[in-house]
Amino acid sequence: MNTNILNFIVTLILALVFSVFLPWWSVMLAAFVSAVLFSLKGLKVFLIPFLAVFLFWTGYAFVLSNNNNFTLAKKIAILLPLDGNPYILILVTGIVGGFAAGMAGIFGKQCRVLVKK
Amino acid sequence: MKYLKFTISLLVTAIVFYGLNTKFGSVPPIGKFLNPVSGIWQNEKDESINGNVAINGLKDKVTVHYDEQLIPHIFAENESDLYRAQGYITAKHRLWQMEFQTFAAAGRLSEIIGEAALNYDRRQRRLGMGFGAEQAIEKIKEDPETMAFLEAYAEGVNSYINELQPKDIPVEYKLLDYTPETWSVKKTALLLMYMTKDLAGSDNDLEYTNALRIFGKERFDLLYPDFFDEIDPIIPKNTDWSYIDVPMTEAPASELPLDTISKTLDKPHPDNGSNNWAISGQKSYSGNPILANDPHLGLNLPSIWFVMQLSTPTHNTFGATLPGALGIISGFNKHIAWGETNATRDVLDWYKIEFQDENHIQYKYDNEWRTAHLRIEEIKIKDKAPFIDSVRYTHHGPVTYDKNFMGDNKLAGYAMKWSGHIGGNNQRTFLELNRGKNYDDYVNALKHYTAPAQNFVFASTEGDIAIWVQGKLPNKWKGQGKFLMDGSNPQHDWQGFIPQEYNAHTKNPERGFVSSANQHPVDESYPFYVFNDGYETYRNRVINDFFNSRDTFSIQDFRDLQNNNYNLKAAELLPYIYNTMDTSSLTEEELQIFNEIKSWNFYNDIEELGPSIWSAWWGTLHSLLWDEYKVDDVALKTPYDYQTVHMLKTKGDDAFMDIMVTPETETARDLFLISFKKAANTLMAWKTENGSYNWNAYKATYVGHLLQGLPAFSRFNLPIGGGRNIVNATKKNHGASWRMIVEMSNPPTALGIYPGGQSGNPGSKYYDNFIDDWAAGNYHTLNYMQSDSGTDAIIGTQTLISD
Numbered sequence: 001m002n003t004n005i006l007n008f009i010v011t012l013i014l015a016l017v018f019s020v021f022l023p024w025w026s027v028m029l030a031a032f033v034s035a036v037l038f039s040l041k042g043l044k045v046f047l048i049p050f051l052a053v054f055l056f057w058t059g060y061a062f063v064l065s066n067n068n069n070f071t072l073a074k075k076i077a078i079l080l081p082l083d084g085n086p087y088i089l090i091l092v093t094g095i096v097g098g099f100a101a102g103m104a105g106i107f108g109k110q111c112r113v114l115v116k117k
Numbered sequence: 118m119k120y121l122k123f124t125i126s127l128l129v130t131a132i133v134f135y136g137l138n139t140k141f142g143s144v145p146p147i148g149k150f151l152n153p154v155s156g157i158w159q160n161e162k163d164e165s166i167n168g169n170v171a172i173n174g175l176k177d178k179v180t181v182h183y184d185e186q187l188i189p190h191i192f193a194e195n196e197s198d199l200y201r202a203q204g205y206i207t208a209k210h211r212l213w214q215m216e217f218q219t220f221a222a223a224g225r226l227s228e229i230i231g232e233a234a235l236n237y238d239r240r241q242r243r244l245g246m247g248f249g250a251e252q253a254i255e256k257i258k259e260d261p262e263t264m265a266f267l268e269a270y271a272e273g274v275n276s277y278i279n280e281l282q283p284k285d286i287p288v289e290y291k292l293l294d295y296t297p298e299t300w301s302v303k304k305t306a307l308l309l310m311y312m313t314k315d316l317a318g319s320d321n322d323l324e325y326t327n328a329l330r331i332f333g334k335e336r337f338d339l340l341y342p343d344f345f346d347e348i349d350p351i352i353p354k355n356t357d358w359s360y361i362d363v364p365m366t367e368a369p370a371s372e373l374p375l376d377t378i379s380k381t382l383d384k385p386h387p388d389n390g391s392n393n394w395a396i397s398g399q400k401s402y403s404g405n406p407i408l409a410n411d412p413h414l415g416l417n418l419p420s421i422w423f424v425m426q427l428s429t430p431t432h433n434t435f436g437a438t439l440p441g442a443l444g445i446i447s448g449f450n451k452h453i454a455w456g457e458t459n460a461t462r463d464v465l466d467w468y469k470i471e472f473q474d475e476n477h478i479q480y481k482y483d484n485e486w487r488t489a490h491l492r493i494e495e496i497k498i499k500d501k502a503p504f505i506d507s508v509r510y511t512h513h514g515p516v517t518y519d520k521n522f523m524g525d526n527k528l529a530g531y532a533m534k535w536s537g538h539i540g541g542n543n544q545r546t547f548l549e550l551n552r553g554k555n556y557d558d559y560v561n562a563l564k565h566y567t568a569p570a571q572n573f574v575f576a577s578t579e580g581d582i583a584i585w586v587q588g589k590l591p592n593k594w595k596g597q598g599k600f601l602m603d604g605s606n607p608q609h610d611w612q613g614f615i616p617q618e619y620n621a622h623t624k625n626p627e628r629g630f631v632s633s634a635n636q637h638p639v640d641e642s643y644p645f646y647v648f649n650d651g652y653e654t655y656r657n658r659v660i661n662d663f664f665n666s667r668d669t670f671s672i673q674d675f676r677d678l679q680n681n682n683y684n685l686k687a688a689e690l691l692p693y694i695y696n697t698m699d700t701s702s703l704t705e706e707e708l709q710i711f712n713e714i715k716s717w718n719f720y721n722d723i724e725e726l727g728p729s730i731w732s733a734w735w736g737t738l739h740s741l742l743w744d745e746y747k748v749d750d751v752a753l754k755t756p757y758d759y760q761t762v763h764m765l766k767t768k769g770d771d772a773f774m775d776i777m778v779t780p781e782t783e784t785a786r787d788l789f790l791i792s793f794k795k796a797a798n799t800l801m802a803w804k805t806e807n808g809s810y811n812w813n814a815y816k817a818t819y820v821g822h823l824l825q826g827l828p829a830f831s832r833f834n835l836p837i838g839g840g841r842n843i844v845n846a847t848k849k850n851h852g853a854s855w856r857m858i859v860e861m862s863n864p865p866t867a868l869g870i871y872p873g874g875q876s877g878n879p880g881s882k883y884y885d886n887f888i889d890d891w892a893a894g895n896y897h898t899l900n901y902m903q904s905d906s907g908t909d910a911i912i913g914t915q916t917l918i919s920d
Contacts, residue, residue: 023283024152025134060153064161072161072288072880079292079829093151093158100133100148107130110123 004048007038011052011101027053027097028104035108049105050098058094065090140294150291155284157291160880163187164209166913171920172205172276174269179917180905181206186897187875187883187912190426192905196548199429200266200443202917204273207423208300211440211877212277213287214419216297217823219304219441222246222311224496229293231499239506240382242494243522245515245538246314250306252540257306263443263545267302270443274300288879289824305544308441313537315385315414317569317588320465320650323378323531324754326601330375331751339764340756343641343649346763349658350637351572351584352621353628361619361644368594369608374469374601378531379750380523388841388851389414390653391458392679393574394632394660395582397625402671406576406861409675410447410456413846414854416820418830418885420873422447422855426902432552435867435901437855444547447857449867452554453577454859458633460570460586463650464536466597466611468513468604472528477509477519481605489516513604514538532604534611536589541567556581556624563587564617572633578861584631585622586638590615593646615645630664632657634844654759655685655842672868675858680894681844687731688719690762697769698789707797721845722838723813732815732840733799738765738792744777758842812838819850820872820888822879826850830879835872837892856896864903868896 011034018026031049040048065073065086073086082088137148150156166183177194179202184190189206193199208215220226224241226234241247257263278297290296329337395408414421422437427445436448447456470489473479479486489509496504509516511532519530542565549562559575563585566573570588575581591598591611602609621639623631636657639647663678664670695715703711710730717727742765743755755761764771769785776783776791783791800810807814813836822830839845839852846852852872859867872891876883890897900910907914 019152019154024148024155025138026154027152028130028134057151057153061151061158064153064158068161068163068880069882070161071882071884072157072878075829075879076157079827089151093153096137096147096151100137103126103130103133107126110119110126113119114123 003038003040004044007034007040007048008052010034010038011049011105012056015053015056015101025100027056027101031101031104032108032111035105036112039109039112040105045106045109046102050102053101054094054098057097058090061090061093145292146294149294157288157880159284160288160291160878163881163883164876164878166915169916169918172201172273172917173920174201174272174276175917175919177919181915181917182902182905182907182911183913183915184900184910185912186424186887188424188426188900190428190900190902190905192428194430196266196429197269199427201269201273201276203425203427203438203443204270204300205277205917206273206425207438207440208274208277210875211419211423212274212297213289214823214877215274215300215308215440216304217289218311219307222250222307222314224494227496227498227504229295229499232501235496235498235504238496239504239522242496242506243508243515243517244314244318244382244533245508245510245517245535246307246310247494248492248510248515249310249313249535249537249540250303252538253306253309253542254302256540257302257542257544260542260545263542263548264302266443266548267305267544270305271300271302287877293824305441305443308439309543310537312439313569315389315569316459316571317462317464317537318535319384319387319389320463320467321754322465322467322598322601323381324752325599326373326375327378327751327753329600330377331748331753340760341649342760343647344637345649345654345759348637348640348652348654349661350639351586351631351633351657352623352639352643353626354640354642356623356639356642358642358644363616363619365644365646366592366594366597366612368596369606371603371606371608374603376469376601378601378752379525381752382517382523386415386851387651388846388848389459390461390635390846392632392634392656392660392844392846393456393458393572393584394630394664395454395574395576395584396630396664396670397582398580400629400664400669401860402669403860403862405578406580406582407670407672407675407858408449408454408456408574408576408582408861409679409856409858410458410574411679411846411853411856412447412457413852416818416847416850416852416854416872418820418822418832418873418879419877420854420871422871422873423875424869424871424899427551428902428905433901433903434551435899436857437869437871442547443544444551446547447855449859449865450551450553451578451864453550453559453575454861454865455550455559456574456857457571458574459635460572460588460638461635461650461652462570462586462588462590462638463593463598463648464568464570464588464590466534467601468511468532468534468609469601470511470513470516470530470532470604472530475520475527477516477530480509480511482512483605483607487512511604513610531601536568536570536591539567539589541565541589543567555579556583559583560585572638574631574633576859576861578863578865581625582631583622583624584633586620588620590620590645593648595646596648597646599648619645628665632660632664634660649757651757653842654757656844656846659683659685659844672858672860676868676894676896678844679853679856679858680839682721682838682840684719684721684728684731684840684843686758686762686842687727687735690765691719691731693766694789697786698793699786700790702790703794706801707794710797710800711793720838721812721840721843723811723836725812726810728812728838728840729810729815730796730800733796734793737796737799738788741776741788741792742773745773816840816849818847818852818892820885821850832885832888835888835892837894853891856891858896864901867899867901869899870896
């Protein structure tokens with residue numbers, strides 16, 4: 001399996017597992033560990049963990065909100081403010097999680113470079 | 118190079134973590150807030166209302182059925198379990214609100230919100246809210262049963278808090294980034310202080326002192342009479358008071374201090390009030406007494422009320438609870454029904470305190486120096502060092518205003534004397550009402566009740582109706598407490614209280630109904646001094662006229678009356694204006710508006726233009742008439758509306774009518790025209806900007822979230838009529854916060870509704886689902902279950918079992 005897919009899957013699985021007992025930054029930890037284990041190159045260092053967590057957070061948020069007719073999402077999307085659009089809120093949620101993971105991925109990669117010489 | 122990259126990536130990662138984990142201003146910690154595993158997405162659901170829950174301390178099993186309105190029907194085997202379950206279930210649906218209101222009462226909002234709340238918190242401390250709560254607890258300690266139930270309630274709340282996972286805490290905690298703390302009996306006492314301040318925390322003594330000094334006694338008495346020329350009191354006129362044979366308090370011959378006060382604390386909403394009434398069997402379509410209650414408070418989400426059924430083998434009670442307090446506050450059981458309106462009695466007075474020196478340790482009393490003890494108030498502030506505000510306490514009460522707070526005199530201060538500080542066991546009253554069976558039980562229950570003084574309406578299946586004005590009310594000398602008093606003069610102290618049995622009341626009056634709407638409790642024949650501290654003068658007359666107009670009334674009549682939009686104030690002034698105002702100078706546009714209001718039938722219905730024109734016109738007229746009150750740096754209170762209308766109609770060329778800034782001398786007739794033209798201008802501008810000024814759009818009623826009306830969690834532009842001084846007292850953000858109608862059949866049948874929903878979670882469909890029906894004047898039939906055997910009306914059942 002190529003490293004890209006491997007990193008993606010491991011990030012996703014670790015993020016799911018860590019989230020059971022750790023706060024929101026579990027996704028950063030997942031991306032960091034995955035980056036240390038499976039080295040990526042170039043833009044992908046950021047993009048792969050970004051996509052993994054983006055998928056996780058948007059997917060889960062959508063399922064939760066869809067089951068409840070987006071009742072709360074519509075309100076939070078006024079609060080933030082995102083024009084009351086729950087889909088934009090889901091997108092923002094994914095980007096926030098993905099961005100945090102992506103940065104942690106870059107940091108993981110740099111750690112690996114430092115240690116492995 | 119790799120070290121640089123490492124360092125940069127470490128830094129950026131740390132910044133990202135910090136940035137997403139931290140609250141900035143009003144922006145929540147966005148990573149924490151938005152993550153779907155423990156953030157707000159977890160609140161995107163209705164509360165679970167099925168299954169078994171283990172709760173510490175239960176003696177027996179408790180069954181909780183939920184009906185389709187998410188009203189919990191609690192069936193417990195004993196009262197201790199009942200109140201434990203009440204605490205648990207209330208917290209389950211309303212935890213954030215319960216806690217937030219008690220933080221507000223205690224003056225602790227700065228802990229949650231930050232420095233923006235500091236002034237609010239200081240005011241609460243200066244009013245001795247915490248002190249009052251402590252006094253109440255001391256009093257409750259004398260009653261082990263009440264204390265035990267309060268503790269059971271607190272433990273029930275804490276059972277819920279302890280089982281809460283971080284992901285399940287209410288949205289508002291996530292938004293403000295804090296977590297719930299342990300509930301305690303003190304918090305219940307604080308909640309009751311919150312209500313006491315709202316309902317009995319208003320007075321105008323200092324404003325009246327300024328008015329007396331500026332205008333003189335004769336003018337003052339004209340502007341602020343103790344009784345208006347026409348009143349319709351709660352206890353019918355001509356009641357025989359001859360059984361009251363105790364001597365009245367003599368007025369001392371001493372002088373009052375005529376200080377100048379530049380600014381006073383913000384007052385509770387002036388319209389905090391209510392309606393209640395009950396008709397006897399003879400006046401009822403069915404022969405059963407019928408009772409109604411609708412408290413008028415700020416319209417908030419989550420609502421101030423939470424509806425519940427609370428049942429044990431010995432009593433079965435239904436109605437509105439206050440989240441944080443025991444039992445049903447406005448409701449009924451199998452035998453009796455009750456409801457409250459505010460008694461608006463003057464139970465808050467101010468004393469001028471003379472200190473020995475700038476240290477404020479000793480104050481003068483009876484020609485000696487007494488020690489004012491110090492209460493240190495530490496206000497914790499989010500992300501900042503605490504603020505210490507120390508308040509001196511005299512034997513009257515806290516020195517609210519002094520050199521450290523809104524005062525400028527280094528050697529003087531103003532201390533408050535307030536029934537809210539006396540300490541009362543108000544919970545006892547509600548516990549006894551909840552299990553009451555007849556009139557005697559009701560009367561005995563009321564004896565414990567201290568403040569805020571309320572008009573308790575009553576009806577029973579035995580056929581009695583009654584109303585008592587109940588509270589611990591100072592027995593004042595004539596004029597006492599109208600103005601600032603001399604804190605060093607013992608004769609100015611409260612000399613005692615009106616003996617409870619002499620509190621004004623009536624049982625089964627001849628007219629066949631009892632009612633109250635915050636008006637004068639009694640007429641002048643009542644022997645104790647009752648001072649007009651802002652009595653209502655319109656709703657009461659509409660209600661009493663209605664019940665005097667016919668022989669019998671139905672439930673539909675009750676519904677119609679609670680939703681009655683008749684504007685008596687407008688009806689009493691406008692015809693006079695039409696007859697006297699010179700309309701020859703009106704422009705075409707002004708004339709059109711004038712014709713619009715002339716064709717109005719005085720009902721504040723949503724599609725009418727008249728109420729909006731009246732509202733704009735009255736506001737302008739009032740402001741022009743009382744321009745004498747716009748004095749810099751002097752706190753003043755304009756006369757009440759009844760007297761304002763009275764003066765416009767009977768003293769049209771009084772000097773007050775003159776607009777001071779114009780060279781001409783205006784009369785009431787001139788004011789009508791000038792104010793109309795101004796109002797017409799305002800309305801035309803409004804129309805250009807917003808479209809039709811029908812009452813619905815112009816009033817724009819909303820129900821605002823408790824957190825500064827956060828728009829996202831509020832409901833706007835609700836189509837509901839009514840207004841100030843109208844039986845349907847719904848204003849922009851204030852009005853009927855609970856409407857209840859109970860027929861004393863066997864068992865009683867009841868209707869109820871409030872502008873909110875049972876759930877405190879903005880993510881639940883039960884958060885605001887009553888609002889549309891409430892606005893439309895609809896009611897829900899309250900499902901008064903006679904046993905815990907489930908019916909098909911149940912949408913969920915939870916069984917609480919001992920842990």
